[in-house]
Each structure stands twice: as C-alpha cells, then as structure tokens.
Amino acid sequence: MPSLPALLLAVLxxxxxTPDMQPSPVPPTEQAGQCGAPRLQRLVGQPATVLxxxxxxxxxRIIRPGMAVTMDYSPDRxxxxxxxxxxxxxxxxx
Numbered sequence: 001m002p003s004l005p006a007l008l009l010a011v012l013x014x015x016x017x018t019p020d021m022q023p024s025p026v027p028p029t030e031q032a033g034q035c036g037a038p039r040l041q042r043l044v045g046q047p048a049t050v051l052x053x054x055x056x057x058x059x060x061r062i063i064r065p066g067m068a069v070t071m072d073y074s075p076d077r078x079x080x081x082x083x084x085x086x087x088x089x090x091x092x093x094x
C-alpha cells in the first residue's frame with residue numbers, strides 16, 4: 001500500500017497535468033454589423049465566383065476548407081467561409 005506522502009504527490013502531479021478549466025473568451029457580439037456581414041447574408045449559398053466582382057470596404061478573409069486561420073477576433077474583419085463545393089457557407093464578422 002502506498003504511503004500517504006506518495007499518494008499526495010501523485011494527486012498533485014496529476015492535478016498539475018490537467019488543462020486550465022477556465023472558459024474560453026467569447027467574442028463580443030456583432031455591434032450593428034461593424035464589418036457589414038448582416039447585409040451580405042444573401043451571399044450564403046451562392047458560388048464563390050460571385051466574390052470576384054465585389055468590392056469590400058473593410059478587411060476581408062476568405063476561408064476555404066483546410067485553410068489555417070488565426071483565432072483572433074476583429075469586429076471590423078469580414079470572414080467569408082467557402083465549402084469544398086466552392087459555395088459560400090458563412091458570412092460573419094470576426
């Protein structure tokens with residue numbers, strides 16, 4: 001049977017290996033659509049080629065399957081997500 005100090009040490013070492021259980025930060029709500037996403041929802045379901053003729057006034061990030069993207073939140077950045085069939089599946093600020 002293990003001694004009490006050895007058992008306490010094992011518990012402390014195990015606790016030190018668990019991830020921090022604090023909730024991840026939630027991005028602020030879209031304040032009046034700072035990036036313009038609400039008025040561009042009509043793009044969802046459209047082919048990605050419609051973007052070729054459009055002009056955007058703010059920073060735009062087009063996200064395709066498997067593409068690496070940063071997790072930082074920028075309320076004035078427009079994110080347009082495209083699926084494997086080259087269709088727009090999401091338009092959001094961030």
